[in-house]
Amino acid sequence: MHTFPDRYSDTDCRSTQQRGTKPGPRLARRRFSLSLLGLTLIGRNINAWAQSDAGYPSRPVEIILPFSAGSAADAISRLCAQALSQKFGQSFIVENVAGAGGVIGTGKVAHLPPDGYNLVVASAATVVMAPFLYHKLPYDPARLVPIGTMGDSPVVVTIPAKSKIHTLAELVAAAKAAPGKLSFGSGGSGSAAHIAGEMFQWKTGTHFTHVPYRGVGAAVPDLVAGRINALFSSYPSVRAMVQAGSLRVLAVASHRRSDLVGMNIPTAAEAGVKGYIQSAWNGLMGPAGLPAGIVNKLNAALNEILHDPATVKRLAGMGMVPIPGTPAELAKRIADETAEMRALTKIVKITKN
Missing domain, CATH: 3.40.190.150 (Bordetella uptake gene, domain 1)
Known part of the structure; x- marks a missing residue:
């Protein structure tokens, strides 16, 4: 039968609760040493973390x-x-x-x-x-x-430049007059442009037909050509075509007008759609x-x-x-x-x- 050396004897290793006595001097010293070691390691970790924050970043x-x-x-x-x-x-x-x-x-x-x-x-x-x-x-x-x-980037409501619609109110009125007839493009189902379009319908009580594309960039040519009627997207995605005169911005979905888009472009709230804030x-x-x-x-x-x-x-x-x-x-x-x-x-x- 295998036996342990005296320093690991059963007498010392049993819990003090079982024995109902105070720990022996050897066990007490071992516990104190372990506690001291633990506190030292914790202190070193805290110090290392502090130094890490202070010296950050020290590598790429x-x-x-x-x-x-x-x-x-x-x-x-x-x-x-x-x-x-x-x-x-x-x-x-x-x-x-x-x-x-x-x-x-x-x-x-x-x-x-x-x-x-x-x-x-x-x-x-x-x-x-x-x-x-x-x-x-x-x-x-x-x-x-x-x-x-x-x-x-502000979200803008954009339509083809050749469209007969000239204001956001006219777009809402046309959508309400023929639910589902007008369409809007997006960068795909669940994309930011899709959600922005759904938000617009929710705020205006309208119904558009959603046409998803593989990225907003793919929807822009179809918007310019009039194959879809509107796009609710960030301004950078349509900026080039707006500046070229191929697309028209009806409103910006922000709290205030945008220097980037043009101070002549109203906010959605100013154009009659309150609470439509997207970016x-x-x-x-x-x-x-x-x-x-x-x-x-x-x-x-x-x-x-x-x-x-x-x-x-x-x-x-x-x-x-x-x-x-x-x-x-x-x-x-x-x-x-x-x-x-x-x-x-x-x-x-x-x-x-």
């Missing part, structure tokens, strides 16, 4: 953009990444991981360590709409940590557990970049406006838009993937 940071290259989101992400690289003296590298409406790239970051070296470009598509469009997401949007909003925004977020010190450091740097006149000018050239602010403001925006999306899905049937 990867920013996952869950959309394809060449998009407005791609442009603003690379602009901010370049500025962050210059500010911190470390590379901020944008990697495009497109697929499933941004779900694949966002899901990748959500499961990476929250050390500040893996961030994700968020949008309404990935953190507001996705939970209502997919039966099972590989991430929980509520657990992603907001860092700050980067930029915003295509992009923000920076991180995995759950991202330390507050890193969040605050990145937010401060991002706000400084977005206040820079050179950045403002470059964003204007992309059809976007900078949106500096706090992590809490981004969180509130996501919460407000989620509540509106939830209300929409109770009225409009949106098929989940």
Whole structure:
């Protein structure tokens, strides 16, 4: 029969409750040593975390953009990444991981360590709409940590320049006179342009026929040709054709008129559709557990970049406006838009993937 040495004898190893006596001197010393070791390790970890926040970033940071290259989101992400690289003296590298409406790239970051070296470009598509469009997401949007909003593109109501309709009120009247006769295009079922179109119908009590395309860019030529009647999309996606005189903007879905679109273009509320506020925004977020010190450091740097006149000018050239602010403001925006999306899905049937 195998026996243990005296220092691990049954007498010392039994619990004190079983024996009803105080622990022996050897066991007491061992417990004290282990407790001291545990406190030392905890102290070292806390110190390491503090040093990590203070010295962040000490190596390249990867920013996952869950959309394809060449998009407005791609442009603003690379602009901010370049500025962050210059500010911190470390590379901020944008990697495009497109697929499933941004779900694949966002899901990748959500499961990476929250050390500040893996961030994700968020949008309404990935953190507001996705939970209502997919039966099972590989991430929980509520657990992603907001860092700050980067930029915003106003959503505009656009029609062919040759259309006989000239105002938003006329578009609503025509849609009500013949439900389902007028059509609107989008970048696909569940895309931002699709949801913007559904929101418009909800706010106006109209019914359009939805024509999904593989990206908003594919819908623009058909809108110019008059094969579809309207498009509810971000301004950058139609800007070239508007400036060329091939498309006409009826209204901008924002609280106030936009210098980017033209101060002569009314807001939806001014044109008779109250409460129709839509925009295509992009923000920076991180995995759950991202330390507050890193969040605050990145937010401060991002706000400084977005206040820079050179950045403002470059964003204007992309059809976007900078949106500096706090992590809490981004969180509130996501919460407000989620509540509106939830209300929409109770009225409009949106098929989940």
